Amino acid sequence: MKAWPSIGQIRWGWFLAAAAVLLLWPVFADTHTPTVLLIWALFALSLGLMWGYAGLLSFGHSAYFGLGAYTYAIAVINIGESTVPLLLAVLVPAVVAAVIGAMMFYGRISDVYMGVITLVVTLILFKFMSATAGDQYAIGDARLGGFNGIPGFPILNVPGMPEISLFGVPMYYIAAVSLLGCYLISRWILARSFGRVLVGIRENEARCELLGYSVPAYKTAIFTISAAMAGLAGCLFANWTEIVTPGVFSLRSAAEVIVWTIVGGVGTLIGPVLGAMALGMVKLLLGEQTVIDNSLLLGLILVVVVLAIPRGVVPALQGWWRGRARIRVQRAGHGRVRQRATTVRSGESATGWRRDAPGGSGASAEAPGTGGRLPAQRAVRP
Amino acid sequence: MSDAVVETIDLTMRFGGVTAVDHVNFTLRERELRCLIGPNGAGKSTFFKCLTGQYRLTSANGRVFIRGADVVGMRPHEVVRMGVGIKTQVPSVMNGLTVTENLWLAARRAHGWARSTAEVQRVIDEVGLADIARRQVGELAHGQRQMVEIGIVLAQDPWLVLLDEPAAGITGAEVERLVVLIRQINQSASVVVVDHDMEFVRMLGSTITVFHQGAVLTEGLAPQVLADARVREVYIGNRTQ
Numbered sequence: 250m251k252a253w254p255s256i257g258q259i260r261w262g263w264f265l266a267a268a269a270v271l272l273l274w275p276v277f278a279d280t281h282t283p284t285v286l287l288i289w290a291l292f293a294l295s296l297g298l299m300w301g302y303a304g305l306l307s308f309g310h311s312a313y314f315g316l317g318a319y320t321y322a323i324a325v326i327n328i329g330e331s332t333v334p335l336l337l338a339v340l341v342p343a344v345v346a347a348v349i350g351a352m353m354f355y356g357r358i359s360d361v362y363m364g365v366i367t368l369v370v371t372l373i374l375f376k377f378m379s380a381t382a383g384d385q386y387a388i389g390d391a392r393l394g395g396f397n398g399i400p401g402f403p404i405l406n407v408p409g410m411p412e413i414s415l416f417g418v419p420m421y422y423i424a425a426v427s428l429l430g431c432y433l434i435s436r437w438i439l440a441r442s443f444g445r446v447l448v449g450i451r452e453n454e455a456r457c458e459l460l461g462y463s464v465p466a467y468k469t470a471i472f473t474i475s476a477a478m479a480g481l482a483g484c485l486f487a488n489w490t491e492i493v494t495p496g497v498f499s500l501r502s503a504a505e506v507i508v509w510t511i512v513g514g515v516g517t518l519i520g521p522v523l524g525a526m527a528l529g530m531v532k533l534l535l536g537e538q539t540v541i542d543n544s545l546l547l548g549l550i551l552v553v554v555v556l557a558i559p560r561g562v563v564p565a566l567q568g569w570w571r572g573r574a575r576i577r578v579q580r581a582g583h584g585r586v587r588q589r590a591t592t593v594r595s596g597e598s599a600t601g602w603r604r605d606a607p608g609g610s611g612a613s614a615e616a617p618g619t620g621g622r623l624p625a626q627r628a629v630r631p
Numbered sequence: 632m633s634d635a636v637v638e639t640i641d642l643t644m645r646f647g648g649v650t651a652v653d654h655v656n657f658t659l660r661e662r663e664l665r666c667l668i669g670p671n672g673a674g675k676s677t678f679f680k681c682l683t684g685q686y687r688l689t690s691a692n693g694r695v696f697i698r699g700a701d702v703v704g705m706r707p708h709e710v711v712r713m714g715v716g717i718k719t720q721v722p723s724v725m726n727g728l729t730v731t732e733n734l735w736l737a738a739r740r741a742h743g744w745a746r747s748t749a750e751v752q753r754v755i756d757e758v759g760l761a762d763i764a765r766r767q768v769g770e771l772a773h774g775q776r777q778m779v780e781i782g783i784v785l786a787q788d789p790w791l792v793l794l795d796e797p798a799a800g801i802t803g804a805e806v807e808r809l810v811v812l813i814r815q816i817n818q819s820a821s822v823v824v825v826d827h828d829m830e831f832v833r834m835l836g837s838t839i840t841v842f843h844q845g846a847v848l849t850e851g852l853a854p855q856v857l858a859d860a861r862v863r864e865v866y867i868g869n870r871t872q
Contacts, residue, residue: 253729253732254729254732255727255728255729255767442739442744445735445736446736446739448725448728449725452725452726453723453724455719456723456724456725458707458708458711459708459719459723460708460711460737460740460787461708461712461740462708462736463706464708
């Protein structure tokens with residue numbers, strides 16, 4: 250079966266072009282800032298997959314981002330080598346999300362309450378982690394550190410070789426591969442019947458139930474997958490900053506990813522990615538000055554986008570592009586009508602255009618009843 | 632063992648102080664076509680939702696058996712998986728998806744990935760949806776959406792079909808087509824049609840169960856039921872036909 254028009258499919262040309270740009274970027278420019286932009290893009294992708302295709306908005310997706318970061322930091326301090334901590338940073342948020350998701354979705358709570366619960370979860374984690382300053386708050390050798398967080402943990406290393414740390418360009422490539430990999434996984438999920446059912450649930454949950462699908466199971470599954478991706482992003486973020494603080498669970502962190510996704514475009518995968526990278530860049534640039542408050546400007550951008558292009562930047566651009574394509578097709582159709590009309594009148598063959606003007610380039614064809622002329626060149630354009 | 636496809640025993644549903652379904656005993660047999668009629672508020676749709684698991688029942692609500700299996704406490708998706716196709720009162724379709732995509736989701740669950748595309752084509756041909764197959768359901772007229780939902784039910788290849796007001800909002804020629812389609816469905820499945828359009832019910836020519844104030848008032852073939860003074864009284868009140 251072909252890809253669904255309502256879901257779309259991977260554009261391999263664009264994907265390979267993006268991969269090539271990411272591959273070659275370190276040859277020409279610094280990778281420090283692009284690395285965190287890629288990490289934020291991955292975080293937004295995780296929300297965009299769940300929200301855009303299953304219709305589930307988690308107001309506190311930062312909980313899983315933060316859990317990934319903290320899990321990595323705690324595990325790597327205790328273990329010393331980064332491979333298992335990296336896996337745990339994906340696994341722990343996924344398990345937590347599976348438990349919370351199952352409680353929410355099998356409990357049949359409404360979307361509003363889901364928003365409240367997810368937000369409360371991240372705020373509880375923020376409060377709790379902020380209150381762990383004492384020596385008694387330690388997991389193994391890792392002190393949680395309260396508001397100051399956990400600094401100075403070992404960063405990612407070559408698997409099995411803890412003495413070879415991956416920072417700088419290798420870290421950039423890890424972030425790039427993670428983003429591209431998660432994008433491909435997301436596309437793969439959406440191309441399977443699992444993804445199609447998710448889109449069906451987004452459109453009409455009750456109907457999907459009446460088709461025999463266990464809606465809570467599907468919702469729990471995508472919530473878990475999304476949390477795992479967010480956890481991976483959190484782990485990479487911890488490696489980029491080399492410190493983990495309760496700020497990863499904050500309201501600001503929770504709101505930012507939602508704004509990135511809305512601005513980029515809910516219902517697409519590339520929208521949240523581009524939204525996160527663009528607004529993340531704005532955030533970093535604004536962080537270098539003190540005249541304008543960062544959050545204020547981010548809020549302003551959100552208001553403008555919601556009012557001007559409610560569907561987000563990428564869907565708006567896609568709509569504009571499709572509109573242009575439709576117009577081109579319609580013009581080509583009109584051109585064929587004119588061509589036939591001219592052929593009938595002049596008795597020429599279908600390929601022999603009657604030229605009103607010498608030279609050919611200014612040739613025009615007039616269709617009966619239109620009362621106007623269009624350049625023939627435009628009329629025959631496919 | 633009886634050949635009852637659906638059997639309710641003392642089925643009761645209360646909402647606060649209101650008894651919407653009152654000790655209903657109902658039996659539907661294999662390949663039977665049955666219409667449930669009654670005025671607004673008679674309890675038809677509540678009864679329908681009790682059968683389909685849309686209202687979750689407990690043993691206090693009585694018993695409901697589908698092909699001998701007790702479905703009390705089951706979720707709608709569990710009832711559907713037994714082989715039941717359900718069309719709801721208000722067309723319940725996926726507006727943001729195309730007609731083909733809607734049908735595919737129905738066929739996929741019942742027939743698996745490999746057979747789903749062929750099943751979708753079968754239903755498109757059977758229901759006459761070819762002209763609108765690639766259109767988004769949200770763009771369609773009400774009557775077309777009704778037909779899409781019936782197509783969704785057919786794509787599941789059910790042996791029990793429950794249709795809640797399938798003729799609501801559709802016009803003369805479409806109603807005639809719908810009657811033919813329901814009879815066609817009835818060749819391979821037991822069918823329950825809930826409606827209050829007397830003309831449509833008469834066209835179906837099935838056994839009729841009349842609901843009134845949550846209880847079964849009478850049951851029988853169309854001429855007999857429609858001649859019943861009590862039915863005329865509760866159903867059309869003071870109006871004359």
